[in-house]
Amino acid sequence: MARYEAVIGLEVHVQLATASKLFCSCSTAFGCPPNTNVCEVCLGMPGALPTVNRDAVRYAALVGLATNCAVNLRSIFARKNYFYPDLPAGYQISQYELPICERGFLPVKAEGKEKNIGITRIHLENDAGKNIHAQNENASYVDLNRAGTPLVEIVSEPDMRSPAEAAAYLKTLYGIVTYLGVCDGNMEEGSFRCDVNVSLRTVGSVALGTRAELKNLNSFRNVQRAVEYEIARQQDVLDDGGAVRQETRLYDAVKNVTQAMRNKEEAHDYRYFPDPDLLPIEIAEENLAAWKAGLPELPKDRLARFRSMTGLPETDIEVLVQRADLADFFEKAAAVSGARKVAHYMIGPLLRECHARGIPFEPSCWAMKPEALAELVQLVDKGIISAKIANDVFGDLFSSGCMPEAYIAEKGIGQISDAAALEEAVDAAIAANPAEASAFRGGKTKLLSFFVGQVMRATKGKANPSLVNELLNKKLC
Ligand code: ADP
Ligand code: MG
Ligand code: ZN
Secondary structure, eight states: OTTEEEEEEEEEEEEOOOSBOSSSOOBOOTTOSTTOSOOTTTTTOTTOOOOOOHHHHHHHHHHHHHTTOEEOSEEOEEEEEOOOTTOTTSEEEEEOSSOSEEEEEEEEEETTEEEEEEEEEEEEEEOOOEEEEOSSSSOEEEEOSSTTOEEEEEEEOSOBOSHHHHHHHHHHHHHHHHHHTSOOOOTTTTSEEEEEEEEEEETTOOSOOOOEEEEEEOSHHHHHHHHHHHHHHHHHHHHTTOOOOOEEEEEETTTTEEEEEEEOOSSOOOOOEEOTTSOOEEOOHHHHHHHHHTOOOOHHHHHHHHHHHHOOOHHHHHHHHSSHHHHHHHHHHHHHSOHHHHHHHIIIIIHHHHHHHTOOSOGGGOSOOHHHHHHHHHHHHTTSSOHHHHHHHHHHHHHHOOOHHHHHHHHTOOOBOOHHHHHHHHHHHHHHOHHHHHHHHTTOGGGHHHHHHHHHHHTTTOBOHHHHHHHHHHHHO
């Protein structure tokens, strides 16, 4: 690879989480019966007039503000003309010469280094419908429920140089749009999808090489793997004295290969022109200022704040801020019990339970509530249960959603902190092991842990360890 350098640029489509579509009042709900959320506007009937959704404009501007873009107070919708069955009007309404946001950048950390990735432009556009090719019959269907759903397309500069950088950029962007609340982040449903452009050039050269555009990438992992494959493929082509073709390629996640789909012409003839049915988007300066002032805390800032709350390393905290709902969960529990301890339980037992049960690391998938985790931390803190017991019952608490205090009381597994009850067990342990007892008295103080272990076994781990230590020291001296 040393001879070549990879050049990567991303086009990310983000579905905006508005209640209604971009140019009509039809619902954007996912999964409704086909062609039930449609009207004359999103069906592209001649003469039907579009009206812009205010929320979509605000959401697009928020994305621009959060990615250091200039937000244009005036931008223009343009028609992008092409024919496809899922596009009833025969054109997509997008933005061309004057997009809503441009010239931004995103600081991205990959492989230990931080770097700014340039953002060329962000434009607002409507989504197409869906073609459904039936498996068992010789037919294709068109569902136009999605037609007209608002999207922003975020186009990056070709600034990324490795698969890891591309994946990190995408994750950073994902964090931003979900923290802003402008996208539901559901990648399986296509709410956040991207095309990746990859080319190689010889190290030291400035001109860009010919690129392939990869489609069908619906996870961060697939982006990373597809780019890795594509770099190796192009390198083979170049090493064999061949030329990379400018084309669109589909990624096959099962085979982990990219395959040519269609040639990509240098310039599509989309015959862009300003949409005569729509006025320019005008944003009042004071609105933009208010949106900027009202931006929520974004992942980077939250990470810094959680670091100082917990004193934990960045790699631990990254796990907690990867989703806004996770960070909220942490913050709720940490407000009641200590931040550092709550963080330990989340990246320890909680993450482990999720892995073991194949449950996503997302609070909405858990029965356990932040109040329950906070209470568990407090039970350990107060010595009502030992850390070991907390670990043992964690799986049950996680899957049942029970409050720990009630659970412990019902199962009778509270820690024994009653000195009289423990004294009996301590006496019995000393009486049963006279040789060790005299060795201890003779100076082998390391045997203390042996006795602690004996008492713990006798009490099934329920004895309060510091109390046991205290009693043993008293009785053995
Ligand atoms: P199109 O809309 O036809 O895909 P654009 O010129 O808008 O074309 O480019 C789209 C994306 O491709 C951008 O993110 C850009 O950074 C990236 N890109 C352009 N040229 C190259 C190249 N030679 N290698 C890698 N990425 C590229
Ligand atoms: Mg493209
Ligand atoms: Zn409609």
